[in-house]
Amino acid sequence: MMSPGLAEVIASKRILVSVGAGGVGKTTVSAALALAGAAVGRKSLVLTIDPARRLANALGLSEIGNEEKRIDDGVLARINVTAARGLFAMMLDAKSTFDAVVAKHAPSREVRDAILGNHLYRHVSDELSGSQSQMAMEKLLEVTRERDYDFVVLDTPPTANALDFLEMPKKMVTIMESPVLRTFLRPILSGSKTSKRLLFGSSFILSRLAKSFTGMDMLQDLAGYLVNFNAMFDGFRDRAETVYRELKGGDVAFVIVMAPRANATDEALVLYRRLASEGMPVGAIVANRVHRPVDGEIDDGAIVRALQHAGALQTISRDSITHLVKRLRDHRDDLNRLAAAERERIDDVRRAVGACPVVEVPARTEDVHDLVGLAEIRSALIDSTPARSG
Secondary structure: OOOHHHHHHHHHOOEEEEEOOOOOOHHHHHHHHHHHHHHOOOOEEEEEOOOOHHHHHHOOOOOOOOOOEEOOHHHHHOOOOOOOOOEEEEEOOHHHHHHHHHHHHOOOHHHHHHHHOOHHHHHHHHHOHHHHHHHHHHHHHHHHHHOOOOEEEEEOOOOOOOHHHHHHHHHHHHHHOOHHHHHHHHHHHOOOHHHHHHHHHOOHHHHHHHHHHHOOOHHHHHHHHHHHHHOOHHHHHHHHHHHHHHOOOOOEEEEEEEOOOHHHHHHHHHHHHHHHHOOOOEEEEEEEEEOOOOOOOOOHHHHHHHHHHOOOHHHOOHHHHHHHHHHHHHHHHHHHHHHHHHHHHHHHHHHHHOOOOEEEEEOOOOOOOOHHHHHHHHHHHHHOOOOOOO
């Protein structure tokens, strides 16, 4: 049965933002969504975050880097997909993106070189967890403004809390506008040698302590970092606000990816409600890795006949066969209990989100490692949505 909600989203929206807790298969789902977009004739890009090598292999690539790569049309043809305008993949490299933003938007060559050469900046751009979310926003703005993609799927950065991605632009604006930061900057921005000497002189002990730990004058680096970034602040703030505003637009939809576990479904509902409260449209919720119940009785007679046909019956005792049958029945019962618990949680989500489509992707025995597997995920996303519970 066709899932009109998600199929319509893929056909009509320009940007899909894939969000969810870590470890739920969000990156694979994002790639499958981009594949679905390419299959309906849209020039599609999956912008992913630190993908596993097996995902690159699944797309027919040796690796995915910070520059877009087109998936070979011949490779796609093997799974009966004709991508008239192409399927592309790109990995977000937060450090390279940060450097490119500075190089592009710095008000002068001197400011650019000062920032890129600053010890603190190099540490922040490499290590600061929030920078990945901010750079994902910057990269999204770049590819949607400067390139001709019909369809972009953003696989959001892995975070302890999926809401971090949404909150990062506002956090950045709040931090940069904070009175504490402005107070710190004021004596430096004033250009007064006395005020600078007072600032650093009064922090002599802290400065010496920092230097003993880091091997550099931390306060001087911090001052230089903040002074030079102050020249770029308006641009960062404006772009953060632009992205945040555009995420509420008519050509954007969020796809929440969840696992059918209690904590993951709870977080998905928190995220759904938060997106709704912010006026950001949710196109679908994807319940990934859903286990299906196993029907039917395990026939020990059939097992005996199979072993007899294989010529192994003489080497296996009847007690061993009985034990094997019991293990198989126990495994079936455990799987059915798991499937029933997952069904209850998914139905709870369906009731909570009303008309929003909830699409189920069956659990696989192994991770996706080739295009065949990715095509199966794509089919599950757009072709088969189980009926709602009564």
